[in-house]
Amino acid sequence: MGPSSVVRSVAAVEPDLDDLGASSRRRRYLLLLLGLLAVFLATVVAAVGMGAVPVPPATVFDVVGHHLLGSPAEVTWRPAHDSIVWRVRLPRVLLGAAVGAGLAVTGMALQAMVRNMLADPYLLGVNSGGSTGAAAAILFGFGAGWGEHALQIAAFLGALAASLLVFVIARTAGRITSTRLLMTGVAVGYALYALTSFLIFASDSAEGSRSVLFWLLGTLALAHWSAPLAVVVAAVVLVTCLLTLWGRRLDALAIGDETAHTLGVSPARFRLVLLVLVSLAVGVLVASSGSIGFVGLVIPHLARRVVGATHRRAVPVAALIGATFLLWADLAARTVLSPQELPIGIITALVGAPFLLILVRRLHAGSE
Template structure:
């Protein structure tokens, strides 16, 4: 092609690729597949390395041997002590960390779409605080004791659901819920519930119980075992990831605006309420198992969107894998940094998330200016 005696040559291959994929859908699909596969491999490697890390270091090969032996129902060639450390102590903890990280990340993705605000996450919207209040009541005063092992997750879920509904009611004005009101209501309710949790700790009169709850509120995976709690967390997080992925198109519509959602046949009010219940269930179960862990639901959704774009069908599974990898490594740091003393995992995630939040706020201010 010639213009003003300047010849411009368009490579046939590039032209054909553009003609065959004018919107870049295939390219984005390949990118999502590549990220998902890479993160899947990274998660497997992370699990093997994390299980081996600690006061007694075990090689990834030995970890894989122990896990394979238990899964295949045969004896491993390692010592009984190493076998017990890997299988009974560390592997449940690492699997719980992966599930918790995935759950918090996906809940963050859903909440940011629901309120159309990049600063939203379960911690900032008061959902974590509600779950923490319910769980603290169960630990300190035996609320829901008749439910046995399910008392703690049930109390945390009910607390998270109550907090979510309260935020929804407070933010609703003239029959509508705006993203700004929902975010501000979440912050206010979160502070109130944090005060309520502190009051419960003070009123319990148990110094040991108070220390236990305070450490648990900062996040810990130390109670992970092969029991029903781990199974509940894995199942609930798995269901949340699948449902959120399936409803990804509706989240896309909601993220654009309520008017667009109406045009596409989505009822914003009903869908937002249904998603709040789902998020509350997931956060309640996660907080009951690991305590209150902040910033994962804030940081990971942004990283996932930068990796694969803003389409939620792609963002959700990538965010789940990223969250799993991030929290497992945060737990490794919490275990080994000051070994044998364990640091609450919420401190590690806050050290990573707080600078990220500051950078995000500065970028938002620069764009607005």
């Protein structure tokens, strides 16, 4: 066999090797997703069963199966366990999973949008706007005519108003740049946080002030079977799917505007679409759970370390890790000082602050 024949043989084999490598990577990625999904489902069962009143996993399955599928038909468990699992803990766990996943994927989108690895969903001031709306509802009865969901509606309207304010200020000459968006979000966030603090001090209600402070640190205690829970879950599923489908656009935007233009992506237009999508999603999350920090900052970095920076792969991984992480954080919040409950933001901050310090040190070391 001559040299030319050898070259042709190698050239013919190389595509097959590439296909085998791609197939192997896809298989490893699918196995990783299945493993994360299994851990998440196990965490759901543990979170529903653990608490001040422990419920065995078998009872958890029986109660959920009875309410969803009618099987088992015969009730052999205590009524108290039925109420704890179905009415109290399961809605809370579903809300916590949705909020954790939503904060994680919106954090990843924001970091690509502003090309800053220290960005999180509260960068846009949406969190502060939601807190201001909630404070107005709790302390001064804003939206009292909206019924039992007045707090969530007021918080969402506040978050939406903050998003619109950031958009109007950051948009100049028809364009929104990452730097302008970053600075505007920080400024609006601080201004609204100051307004929330003023509302607390202007109120004569000590109980209302404590409720607002608890809200500012995050809570899942408002979870129950109702339309808001369905809205949160649907919003998170929709945003996660869209960001996964837009993975290549996010990759291009994260590299730079010039690269995005080269690949056929309009940075200004796509950044505007992301701003609207993330703002609405974070507004829904804040309206249902208050201010829960660090999840949108920490989890995207963990996802990238696991599967790399490709957003099409990293977004689903971030959603599963974020959901699992927040469930364990909530479990710690309601059991560490049981029967007293801690705001969940304290737990996420205790985990996230050391991670942020490590990340800053690594970024500093990489720039030297």
